[in-house]
Amino acid sequence: MTHAHLQDPGPSLGTGPLEEGGRADFGRMRAERLARCLAEVRDEGLDALVLGDESNARYVSGARRLWLAGTRSFAPSCVLVAASGSIHLMSTWEDGVPQEIPRQNLFGAPWDPGRFVAALEGIPGLKEARRIGIDGMSPRMAALVGSVVPSAELIDATPLLVRARRVKTTDELACIETAVAVAEACLTHALDRLRPGITERGLFGIFMERLGSFGLTIPSVEASFCVTPRHATSAGPTLRRIGTDRNVNKGDLVACDAGVHYAGYEGGLARTWLCQGAVTRPATPAQQSLHRRWSTLRDALLAACRPGRPAGDVVAAYQQTGEPLPSLPVLYGLGLGMEPPFVGAGIPSDAGAITTIEAGMVLAIQGYVHEEGTGGYLGRDVVAVTGDGFRLLTRHSYGSLAEERK
Amino acid sequence: MLSHARVGTEDEGLDLSRMRRERRVRLRSEMEQRGVGALVLLGTSAVQYAVGASHVLADGSHAVSERVIAVMVAGDELPHLYTPYPDGCPTELVGSHCHPPLHPGSPEGAVALFTAVAEVAGGRVEGALAVDEMTAPMYVCVSRILGDVPVVDAGEPLAAAKTVKTADEIECIRRAQRINEVAMYDVEAMLRPGVRQSELTGVFLRRIFELGATGNWIDPIFQPMALSIAAGPYTTNGDVAFPLCSTDRILSEGDVVWVDSGVDYFGYASDFGTTWLVNDRPEPTARQRSQFERWKAVVEATLSVTRPGATGADLTKAAIEANDGAVPWLEHFYLIHGIGTSSAETPLIGSHLGPEFDAGITLAPGMVLVLEPVIWEDGYGGYRFEEIVAVTEHGYLPLGNYPYSPFE
Numbered sequence: 024m025t026h027a028h029l030q031d032p033g034p035s036l037g038t039g040p041l042e043e044g045g046r047a048d049f050g051r052m053r054a055e056r057l058a059r060c061l062a063e064v065r066d067e068g069l070d071a072l073v074l075g076d077e078s079n080a081r082y083v084s085g086a087r088r089l090w091l092a093g094t095r096s097f098a099p100s101c102v103l104v105a106a107s108g109s110i111h112l113m114s115t116w117e118d119g120v121p122q123e124i125p126r127q128n129l130f131g132a133p134w135d136p137g138r139f140v141a142a143l144e145g146i147p148g149l150k151e152a153r154r155i156g157i158d159g160m161s162p163r164m165a166a167l168v169g170s171v172v173p174s175a176e177l178i179d180a181t182p183l184l185v186r187a188r189r190v191k192t193t194d195e196l197a198c199i200e201t202a203v204a205v206a207e208a209c210l211t212h213a214l215d216r217l218r219p220g221i222t223e224r225g226l227f228g229i230f231m232e233r234l235g236s237f238g239l240t241i242p243s244v245e246a247s248f249c250v251t252p253r254h255a256t257s258a259g260p261t262l263r264r265i266g267t268d269r270n271v272n273k274g275d276l277v278a279c280d281a282g283v284h285y286a287g288y289e290g291g292l293a294r295t296w297l298c299q300g301a302v303t304r305p306a307t308p309a310q311q312s313l314h315r316r317w318s319t320l321r322d323a324l325l326a327a328c329r330p331g332r333p334a335g336d337v338v339a340a341y342q343q344t345g346e347p348l349p350s351l352p353v354l355y356g357l358g359l360g361m362e363p364p365f366v367g368a369g370i371p372s373d374a375g376a377i378t379t380i381e382a383g384m385v386l387a388i389q390g391y392v393h394e395e396g397t398g399g400y401l402g403r404d405v406v407a408v409t410g411d412g413f414r415l416l417t418r419h420s421y422g423s424l425a426e427e428r429k
Numbered sequence: 430m431l432s433h434a435r436v437g438t439e440d441e442g443l444d445l446s447r448m449r450r451e452r453r454v455r456l457r458s459e460m461e462q463r464g465v466g467a468l469v470l471l472g473t474s475a476v477q478y479a480v481g482a483s484h485v486l487a488d489g490s491h492a493v494s495e496r497v498i499a500v501m502v503a504g505d506e507l508p509h510l511y512t513p514y515p516d517g518c519p520t521e522l523v524g525s526h527c528h529p530p531l532h533p534g535s536p537e538g539a540v541a542l543f544t545a546v547a548e549v550a551g552g553r554v555e556g557a558l559a560v561d562e563m564t565a566p567m568y569v570c571v572s573r574i575l576g577d578v579p580v581v582d583a584g585e586p587l588a589a590a591k592t593v594k595t596a597d598e599i600e601c602i603r604r605a606q607r608i609n610e611v612a613m614y615d616v617e618a619m620l621r622p623g624v625r626q627s628e629l630t631g632v633f634l635r636r637i638f639e640l641g642a643t644g645n646w647i648d649p650i651f652q653p654m655a656l657s658i659a660a661g662p663y664t665t666n667g668d669v670a671f672p673l674c675s676t677d678r679i680l681s682e683g684d685v686v687w688v689d690s691g692v693d694y695f696g697y698a699s700d701f702g703t704t705w706l707v708n709d710r711p712e713p714t715a716r717q718r719s720q721f722e723r724w725k726a727v728v729e730a731t732l733s734v735t736r737p738g739a740t741g742a743d744l745t746k747a748a749i750e751a752n753d754g755a756v757p758w759l760e761h762f763y764l765i766h767g768i769g770t771s772s773a774e775t776p777l778i779g780s781h782l783g784p785e786f787d788a789g790i791t792l793a794p795g796m797v798l799v800l801e802p803v804i805w806e807d808g809y810g811g812y813r814f815e816e817i818v819a820v821t822e823h824g825y826l827p828l829g830n831y832p833y834s835p836f837e
Contacts, residue, residue: 038677078490089674090648091772092486092693093473094493097562115761116670118662129665131761134780159564163582179565181534228638235631238677240648244487263516265483268641284488350513350529352495360490369529371537 035197036204038237038285047201047286052194053085053121056187057108063183064105070152072103072180073168075160078359079184081287084110087119090241097160098132098139099168104148111146136167143171156180185363189356190383195288196407199357199385200416202290203405206283207419209233213248213281214296214422219273223248223266226279234283243282243289243360250275251295251399261393262349262401271298276310276424278391278401287359292417293389293403297424306424309397314424316392317402320344324353324388328380328406328413334364335376337388349391357385357405384408385416400424443604445695448597449481449519452590453506459586460503466556467546468501468583471533474771475499475561475587477696479508483517486644486693498531498542502550509549511542539566543574559583588775592767593795598697599819602768602797603828605642605694606817609701610831612636613690617834620705622682626651626675637692644693646772651675653684653707656810668760669805671813680707685717685810691772698772700799702815703831711835720812721836724804727751728816731764731802735818735825737794741765741778741787748779748802757802765798768817773799796820797828812836 035046060083064072074080077088080101088100100113111128114120120129130142143149155175160168168177191199212233213226226248234240249263250271264280271277275298282291295317297306306314320341327340337354352367354375364375364386380386389403402421406413456479460468470476473492477484479499487495498511510522513530531545532538547553554575561583563571571580594602616633630649637645650672655661662670672689680686684707691698704721706713713721730751734743748757748764756779758764764779776790776798792798797819805811814833818825 076489076493087674089650089672090488092492092644092646093489094471094496094562095489097472115666115668116662116664116673118670118673126663126665131665134763134777135782138781157565157568159562159567161562161582161584162560162580163584165563165568166582177565177568179536179569181565222639224638224642228635231634231638232631235625235627235629235634238625238627240627240630240675241488244491245485245644247485264514265485265517267483289488289490350515355494360488361494362490363534365494365532371532371535371541373537374532374535 032200036201038201038205038239047194047197049085049194049286052192053123055192055194056082056085057110059187060103060184061105061108063187064103064156067156067178067183069154069156069178069180070105071149072156073099074101074103074158075099075164076158078287078362079158081359082184082188084112084124085121086112086114086124087287088114092245098164099160102143102146102149104146104152106148109147140167140171143168154178156183158184188358188362190381191358191385191407195358196385198286198288199290202283202285202288203292203416204290205234205237205239205285206281206291207417208237209283210279210281210292210294210419214279217271217277217296217298219298219300220270222268222270223250224268226271227266230281239283239285241284243284243291244280247280249278251278251393251401253396253398255393255395261399262351262391273298273300276313276398276400278399280401280403284360289357289360290405290416291387291403292405292419293401294419294421295400295402295424296422299423303423305426309394310424313392313394313397313400314421316346317390317400318425320346320390320392321388321402321404324390325404325406325413328386328388328408330380330382330408330410332380333376334366334378334380335372337366338376341390346390346392351389351391353390354386354388357387380408382408382410443597443600445481445597446519446521448595448601449521451595451597452478452481453508455590456501456586457506459590460501460559463559463586464556465559465581465586466503466554466578467550467558468586469542469546469558469560470499470583471496471560471562473497475583477770478587478591480510480522481519481696482510482512482514484644484696485514486646493534495530496533500546500549503555505549511545533564533567536566536570539564539570540574542567543571547575554578557581559586561587591769592775593793594769594797594819595795598769599795599797599828601694601697602699602817605692605697605699606701606829608637608640608642608694609690609692609699610829611640613688613701613831617705620680620686620707622680622707622709624680626678626680630675633690641694642692643695646691646693646698647689648675650687650689651680652687653678653680654687654810657808666760669803669811671759682708687813689815696770698768698770700768700772700815700817701829701831702801702813703833704812704814704836706835713836716806716809717812718836720804720806721833723752724802724812724814727757727802727804728800731800732816732818732825735792735798735820736823737792737820739792741776741790742784745779745784745787752804757804759803762801764802765800768797768799792820794820794822
């Protein structure tokens with residue numbers, strides 16, 4: 024790792040505004056995102072987008088709506104009309120809705136199919152649309168949309184949305200960097216309280232309490248502190264991803280998978296930490312050797328994150344280190360949450376491996392190594408791809424495992 | 430006396446494997462009645478109901494990028510689970526019914542999903558294909574892979590199976606509610622002028638995970654209410670704007686805060702709602718107290734007719750009469766919603782589907798209802814609290830126990 028990968032991000036790492044500017048400019052960010060979307064929509068010859076995925080809707084509209092865990096039920100909640108560029112949003116109130124979306128473009132939630140159809144029919148330009156891009160919805164909603172635009176062709180808009188979202192604007196990058204820094208702060212806070220007897224979920228709770236002190240409340244993934252199993256079993260995998268209420272014990276290696284949202288943008292990382300008592304002891308040689316294996320792996324993955332190369336190259340890079348591919352994506356995109364490209368064992372190549380890495384993309388690379396009798400090691404770092412390489416956004420230490428025994 | 434110990438995982442009162450088995454029987458029966466040959470579930474709550482895998486609640490972007498998918502086919506007692514979290518696979522599915530994850534967000538991945546469905550259905554789907562959510566690539570390729578099988582919405586069979594809960598499901602909801610309430614004592618204790626919404630959320634989340642919650646469903650709401658609708662944000666229906674997202678907003682002396690939250694316990698949601706006062710010494714005014722009294726009268730009147738055989742219309746009628754003929758709930762919501770693996774599910778009573786729809790809902794033992802009447806006096810704010818009850822053989826059983834502080 025050279026210092027060129029660790030440029031100073033300047034004053035951008037903070038959640039409060041600066042009166043002179045210099046942090047994310049949200050108005051500019053929304054305008055640039057919408058422009059990218061409209062350009063893709065018009066290139067594809069689409070007349071409208073009818074979107075259900077919350078992150079797609081947020082990209083197009085900039086609306087901050089109530090956060091709910093899990094998948095949304097795929098009701099169209101955002102409509103973009105190509106000719107006018109106007110955005111129509113499912114929101115009963117204007118709170119959280121950007122000022123450029125006028126009140127008359129808001130509509131309520133679709134408990135009642137009749138009202139929902141009426142809301143769609145009231146969107147100027149939608150009924151006349153011939154080619155409509157969708158990202159998915161329930162069969163019931165598809166039937167309702169079909170009743171409003173019976174002769175329109177419904178087209179998979181996922182590829183164009185992925186293209187629009189793939190390369191980040193300056194402001195998007197600032198949001199992701201801030202989210203990474205906050206996630207690292209929350210992780211530090213939780214790791215300070217990693218002691219024998221605490222529960223895995225308890226550590227996540229402590230992580231979230233620190234998040235609140237930054238004025239933020241949204242995690243990317245929950246309960247992600249897991250004791251790594253020392254032994255592989257015939258029945259069970261050696262990688263645990265679901266935190267439980269089990270206690271962490273002295274000597275356990277704890278895989279910490281942490282992420283938070285800032286203005287909808289995700290930043291996160293994974294580190295593996297040794298649970299110790301009040302006195303910090305050096306890690307065992309076997310534990311340090313696990314860290315060295317991750318370190319080698321990480322350097323190999325980072326070396327593959329170069330503009331112009333297919334994202335799928337990280338798989339070969341992973342395998343060349345001799346480590347078996349884990350049941351996790353080994354590379355994925357970051358933006359308004361987790362997004363393509365997705366690369367890893369069992370992931371279809373059209374989900375990411377064939378994507379060419381470009382400057383301006385933000386990528387997470389991760390890996391898991393395991394040593395029978397010692398435990399496992401999960402690591403993840405985030406890079407912003409630059410014109411000639413990358414800039415490392417994750418700065419958090421690797422702790423006692425990375426320290427050589429004196 | 431409330432216990433501050435962690436709420437346990439399984440004991441005599443809860444049998445998670447029995448719960449999963451009983452849910453599968455219901456779901457299979459609904460499939461058979463509707464001629465559904467394969468049920469394909471992609472939604473977090475629906476998969477949770479069909480499978481009962483331990484899960485990781487996550488932002489929607491992760492939930493759709495690393496999907497947990499369930500497929501149930503006619504003639505097979507067990508569902509197939511496709512998951513990136515094999516450590517959460519229920520024991521009865523390990524081996525033959527637990528598979529690596531599928532990725533239906535891309536064209537190749539959508540083909541792989543329907544190919545897997547055909548495979549577990551023994552070559553082809555006999556009857557209808559019921560799906561809860563479809564990605565755009567799934568719409569493109571479904572008939573190419575599965576032939577001209579009719580595609581129907583899984584919402585109906587799911588709702589029919591989910592509406593009446595088993596004893597274990599009710600116990601999960603009760604425990605979720607308990608964790609939610611115990612955590613809120615700490616939040617209420619730190620409510621004072623100058624605290625930020627996000628700080629309240631931070632303490633809440635720390636406490637629920639200490640207490641044994643398995644997740645959190647909703648970014649908790651701590652909304653200072655404008656005293657009149659005109660003074661609040663514009664709404665499309667002219668009603669009170671609620672719930673609005675929390676931020677780093679600083680709460681101030683005199684704020685009347687409406688709270689809403691929901692945690693997860695083994696797939697089941699709680700629903701906690703109340704009204705708090707942000708004051709150096711929280712003491713309701715006479716008018717605030719009268720709003721609360723009216724709210725209580727509405728709840729008591731509604732509960733007095735809550736028993737098996739009563740219709741949704743009986744409940745809305747009782748609530749409206751107790752409020753002197755005015756509708757005591759928000760226009761964009763309802764008087765009552767059900768709760769289970771979704772924080773709001775059927776039955777919806779008092780929604781704008783209308784009185785005829787409500788008259789078609791008949792209460793049955795095992796339904797779990799959240800009553801959320803709102804008393805609003807424009808210009809003077811209002812009171813809202815959520816009462817959660819299970820319908821029993823002869824009436825109802827409260828599942829919550831939080832005091833109406835600082836109103837009594």
